[in-house]
Amino acid sequence: MKKNVKLALVYDFDKTLSPKDMQEFHYIKSLGYNNPVDFWIECDALAKKHNCDGILAYMYLMAKKNPDLTKQQLLDEGKYIKLYKGVDTWFSRINEYGKKHHIDVEHYIISSGLTDIIRGTSIAKEFKKIYACTYVYDKDGKALWPARVVNYTMKTQYLFRINKGVLVETNDEDLNKSTPESQKSIPLENMVYFGDGSTDVPSMKVVQQNGGTTIAVFGDNNSKKQKAVTLFNEKRANFAVKADYRKDSKIEKIVMGIIDSLEAKSKLEEYK
Numbered sequence: 001m002k003k004n005v006k007l008a009l010v011y012d013f014d015k016t017l018s019p020k021d022m023q024e025f026h027y028i029k030s031l032g033y034n035n036p037v038d039f040w041i042e043c044d045a046l047a048k049k050h051n052c053d054g055i056l057a058y059m060y061l062m063a064k065k066n067p068d069l070t071k072q073q074l075l076d077e078g079k080y081i082k083l084y085k086g087v088d089t090w091f092s093r094i095n096e097y098g099k100k101h102h103i104d105v106e107h108y109i110i111s112s113g114l115t116d117i118i119r120g121t122s123i124a125k126e127f128k129k130i131y132a133c134t135y136v137y138d139k140d141g142k143a144l145w146p147a148r149v150v151n152y153t154m155k156t157q158y159l160f161r162i163n164k165g166v167l168v169e170t171n172d173e174d175l176n177k178s179t180p181e182s183q184k185s186i187p188l189e190n191m192v193y194f195g196d197g198s199t200d201v202p203s204m205k206v207v208q209q210n211g212g213t214t215i216a217v218f219g220d221n222n223s224k225k226q227k228a229v230t231l232f233n234e235k236r237a238n239f240a241v242k243a244d245y246r247k248d249s250k251i252e253k254i255v256m257g258i259i260d261s262l263e264a265k266s267k268l269e270e271y272k
Helices: 036-050 054-065 071-080 087-100 115-119 155-164 172-176 198-209 222-233 250-269
Strands: 005-011 103-114 129-137 143-148 191-195 213-218 239-242
Touching: 005 155, 005 250, 036 054, 054 129, 054 143, 071 115, 071 129, 087 103, 087 250, 103 115, 103 155, 103 250, 115 129, 129 155, 155 172, 155 191, 155 198, 191 198, 198 213, 198 222, 213 222, 213 250, 222 239, 239 250
Parallel strands: 005 103, 005 191, 103 129, 191 213, 213 239
Antiparallel strands: 129 143
16 A cells, blocks of 8 residues: 555544543532532523523533633543543554554544543543633633534534644634545545434534444443434444443444455555
């Protein structure tokens, strides 16, 4: 092969790489809530009252309940995040397998969670780009206003950024230019999207309709398993798999199979 083929593994974060919403590990408790559900109920009520985007509602409430919220505090929240089994070694294993088969694997996050909390986690360094919600901060790092919101349908924008290699969020001009397929960084068919539920459906649809692979993951909760199975049964996801990222797990075998397939396809292209 003349050059390695690129494969993008694109992940939601909450309930995909981690078993619950990132705010529930510590932040919501620090606001005085005994049960995180109460915080989300308040967010939903706020959104309905003001006809507000649900993601903006939670960002507003996080800052309102903690007027001294800072970027550093959010980064510190990352140390409380727990990951699904095997996630800590997943990236090095998949990268190495890709390298052996002439596939360059790149990892991306597209999440409605908070960029700075993800940046504070132990796996932040594994991602080429993290697309998630952010605040505007003053000179002292205090949160002032939402800078970027990533809701369910807006996630699809970032798939096209990865596709075209236009990774800087403010570069809309190049994102919207007509780009020949041969000049695109990673074809959509060379993407694997990992998500956990209905909020990932728009992204799954874009990837799947363009020949890529979608994986619905679930934890130990039976209702979450049912959601993933429903996505599979409705043909919105190619696979419904337990969120177990350990060596020899089903999810590892699926991704390694995709890498094998890309290698075989690339070799066949050489004979044309």
